[in-house]
Amino acid sequence: MKEKTREQYEARAKIAKAMAHPSRLLMLDLLQKQEMCVNDISEKVGADQSTVSKHLSILKDVGLVGSRKEGTLSYYRVTCGCLDGFFSCMETVLLSDLEGRRLSVK
Amino acid sequence: MKEKTREQYEARAKIAKAMAHPSRLLMLDLLQKQEMCVNDISEKVGADQSTVSKHLSILKDVGLVGSRKEGTLSYYRVTCGCLDGFFSCMETVLLSDLEGRRLSVK
DNA sequence: TTCCATATTGGCAATATCGCCATATTTGAA
């Protein structure tokens, strides 16, 4: 493991870790379509407001979402334009995995 | 959270979780370039052979890598062709995050 | 068979994540 790239893998892992939760993936989907405040997200996700707030801060820490304040409300949104590629790759993996389990390479 | 898509987010989260580790990301990089056996990977990664074996089984469980046996050796390789998109998106996020921290949207 | 190299699996302690409750904090309205 090279000295210089170890940090890079850790940085990448942070991003992957931020996405490694069903609720956070749902949030990313929602916030890609439109800006939303915490309470609305909380209802959509079906988790406690404090839980959602923490999830959002995790996403924000790695730069996947941004936020702005308007009065007492915090509006969050996705700041990166390449998530679709992410998700479609995931779908590809899921599909090919289903096929692969029936075929040669296990 | 819609009934039907919850499982889908969990399936995606599994994949993200599988990638959410520096060593596993390094392994994916290595195994994308060439097929490798456990011991060689272990040396490259700098972790115990049993640790690497477990990492590999995590990657294999979600269908990111496949393996074949040749004698006593197990050769692993990446089975999905869309990882580059994954990684380049991660780099994009990392870069834009650095810029974003100096600018408006926090 | 016995021996050796490779790989996988158990077990376990250390650490991290998760989600709720309770408690700040912030902002606008009264």
Added chain:
DNA sequence: TTCAAATATGGCGATATTGCCAATATGGAA
């Protein structure tokens, strides 16, 4: 200022992840 709504943060038990050291397959060679 006092109150209420929206968010953020502390804290804590429950659960999951991590990585090493055994211990256990597994296969080839002697």
